[in-house]
Amino acid sequence: MTFLVGQQVLQIKAGAPNNGRGEDNRGMVKKFSTGRGDRYPYVSAQAGRRWLRDSLPAGEPTSPVIRSGEGKKQQAYTRGRPDLYLDDDLFGYMIAVRADEAGRSQTFMRDTVLATGTLVSVVPGNPVMDFGTMSRDFGPGTNPVIHEHEMYTADLAGDLLLDLPRAGTFETGGSTTKAALPGGLAKEVVERGGSEVVLRDVRCVRLPIEERRRRIAVLLRTMTVVKGGAKRSAHYGDRTPGLVILAPVKGGTNPFTRVVREREKATHFDADVLREEIEAWADELDGPVRVGWAPGFLGSQRDRAGSDLADLIKEGRLVLGHPRTVLNTLADEIERGDHDHWFDDPR
Structure with a gap:
């Protein structure tokens, strides 16, 4: 039994990728405050999963959404056919269907195979209010229409877990x-x-192992090309991870949630934390820890981490490369059958 666990970090530059409820005709981004008054912009897990779904390859069929009811009694759900659709398999669902001639219904539910944490700003920060005007074709002396919305710059981090034995x-x-x-x-x-x-x-x-391999490989490759988010017309930006950590862990515990953290009011990759976690969890790791890190993200920290962790890289216990290369290579290995034992659970 093996889980792929880790963390992803997105770099948001002057963006508004996930909106909250507006106030007084103002567009607001999602954020929360702590007891100390620090404010943290975030992207909800629902939004991040929607980006992944929408970024699946064009030829990959997705489960149709069914909507029923009116007003407060509205419901929306997918077909609930994980045998046919990758997204129902990996993202989960809950549906109620008619089970007998008497019209009684039965609930069918699938817990998610891909668990995703909320993408929260590593460092607290205050979104700023941007405004624009609409005055095109207005007559002379006419006041423009003003529209306002929040935006921010931040590195957003969230945890990941893939329960491989449950795929398919x-x-x-x-x-x-x-x-x-x-x-x-x-x-x-x-x-x-x-x-x-x-x-x-x-x-x-x-499902047969070939299809189970394929679905996980498709998901990993999709992570390298994910796109989405609100206000792309004014705040378009990269939504692929600037940094991603993935490791095969037998028990499913994620020991890598504290590798990327705040230090001196900046995002910091702590190589010492990563090293100690690798040593502490050596008996549970089922292969190398893979770190995909885009060049230029977090400045010189990438080069410094490569130097500090050079011995682990040489020993094959750590892989460091571009996120696209690391994720696509892992997808290739899985699709070839190199890691079929990850998909089994002896219990």
């Missing part, structure tokens, strides 16, 4: 776990080349 594996029943698929659809999965397995004491059906 769908629960069909258990005393404490809701089924992801009804019995008829589970049977179809097996008839189309899948298999029946028990994962963590829960009965499941599982």
